[in-house]
Amino acid sequence: MRIKFWLERLPDALFNNAKLRPKLIISYLVAVFLPLLLTGIFLVLKANRMIEDQTNRTFGVSMQQLLYNMETRLSTYEELANHFYFDTALNTDLQKDYSQSSALEIVTVEEAFIQRVKVLLKFKNDLRAVSIYFLNPTLYNAAPYLAFADKDMAARPSFRQAMASGYKGYWGKTVPVPNGSLYWDVNMKPNAAATRVFSYNRPLEFYSERQPVGLLTLEIKESELYQLLSKESGDKNIFLVEPGGEIITSNVRERLGTALDQPVFQRIAPHSAGEFLWRQADGHYKVMYSQLKNGWKMVYMIPVNRLLEETRDMRNHGLLFILVSMIFSVVLIAIFSNLIMSRMTVLLKRIQRMKNGEIEVGQFVRGNDEIAVLDRSFNQMAEQMKYLIDEVYTLNIKKKEAELTALQSQINPHFLYNTLSTVSWLGRKTGTSKCAKLWRASPRSTAFP
Structure with missing residues (x-):
């Protein structure tokens, strides 16, 4: 039951009770930035994969070209031997x-x-x-x-x-x-x-x-074969290996005459060509190899960091673009939210002032959107309220004035009658018969018979 209670209260806690500005910003972020983020991540990953594949193909083409050059060079010695044979x-x-x-x-x-x-x-x-x-x-x-x-x-x-x-x-x-x-x-x-x-x-x-x-x-x-290897870029280790695993030539000159690393040789010995990843103490390598006609094998050992360098650059640029886009989106969202909320704020302030008894009439929000229509409708309501208030207030004043006028019309004869009555009584008390006769001779008020 407690879980059900919290689930029922969740919309109010997360959305309904929040201010409009945060809700607008969140809705824009979810509706605009989230698809942009997902699209950007997908494109970056796709581009990284394409660059990685292209880099692999580039190294593969480089190795095949070197193999061709090596085969061509070695075939010249076979042709030379034919002259004697x-x-x-x-x-x-x-x-x-x-x-x-x-x-x-x-x-x-x-x-x-x-x-x-x-x-x-x-x-x-x-x-x-x-x-x-x-x-x-x-x-x-x-x-x-x-x-x-x-x-x-x-x-x-x-x-x-x-x-x-x-x-x-x-x-x-x-x-x-x-x-x-x-x-x-x-x-x-x-x-x-x-x-x-x-x-x-x-x-x-x-x-x-x-x-x-x-x-x-x-x-x-051996230097003649090394000249072919030296034309390759120095971002990879190249070994020409005889069937027993001994290095014939290499751009890593200190390895001449030594045996190829045993784990690598065991992987390449049964196959004529292939590639695999190999980790050793000094780093992580991608190994590509292919066999020459005479049984020797050309081995490329490419550091993975070098292989993924362009991929890493692409990923970093992609993430930077996404970050800049996010900042730009947030700024635009904040600007548009302020534009919307500023007009809403004007309308809310008018309502608050009306609540406090201050009725303002006029168009405060420009435009033809829903907020402007709401402002015009509110203005019409305010005008009607002001008219009704003024009408009721005027009627009340006129009614009071009429009552006062009627009361005044009643008060004036009554006041005169009372004054004369007082004079009469004073005359009687003092023995002045003329005052009493004058009172009896005066006409009676129709309002007070």
Whole structure:
């Protein structure tokens, strides 16, 4: 019952007993600002989502463009390897038995290959070395251009993997190599300046034999791939990762030669492409990745704060616009409420003065709206009341005047009669008979016989 009582009293407590001005302001806010607020919030959220999607697409397009550039660059090394792979003269030189040949003949063959490589390196600054690791024991070792693959080198897992790769070739990891040394035969010289290289390796099968006679190795400077990455904006971390998880190149230079973060690598290893969110100690990242034809993966790690920066700016601008709109709406509502209430106040004051007995006649509220019509109706009522009051007041005065006139007409003869009667009695008392005779001789009042 108490709840029912409070529910019945709720409209009076919240609305009916409130002043008109607050009710007008609240009604305007509810009718105008609330839809504006909801619409603004919806548009801001929608715009944020669109900006976020657009940012994702932008980064996705950026990654695909970088992938294309990387594929194009790597394909040039594969095309270069084809020139040696399809060289029938080189095939003959590598398979020939030189056990009966003179040293001059062997040196002439090697010198022809070395000159060919030197001319190539002169015009290809991105190459550090072009080498063939041959299996023919009768050919001289002319490192770093022609080197014999002895048992120790042939036993290396990476070398065996390269020899088994077939026509598609094998892309090796990046390693720091001192100047003057080869990818497969790293001779650490004291104080030698090191550079990072990776290799493309093609077993020389020459199609018909299907039995490798050597391994062609192109040593490529890692800095050539880094130039492609360096053209990207610095708001993201980019990693080119080989299938084992080691970083080939990156715009985060201190990470070169290290392994990609294990949680990230475990997520990207089973898939060729995708994206996910990843949180680590230094922040929250969105990870986007895609696989190249050679099995390497391009990994974008974009800080979420950077990803949502434009979204945050849009949200802040949207909220600021809503706040300014709210203030502007409140000001306009207050102005219009005052305009309405000022006219209502004039009418209320007239009613209050009439209540106190002061009747004012005239048009106090201008216009043709309901308040002006109400004021004119009230003015008509005031005029009628004033007329009735004046009419009653005049009638009362005239009535009083008539009564006074009648009373006066009665009072004057009666007063004269009383005066003469008094004189008569005085005459009798003093013995003056003339006064008494005069009274008896005077005519009697018709009003007082």
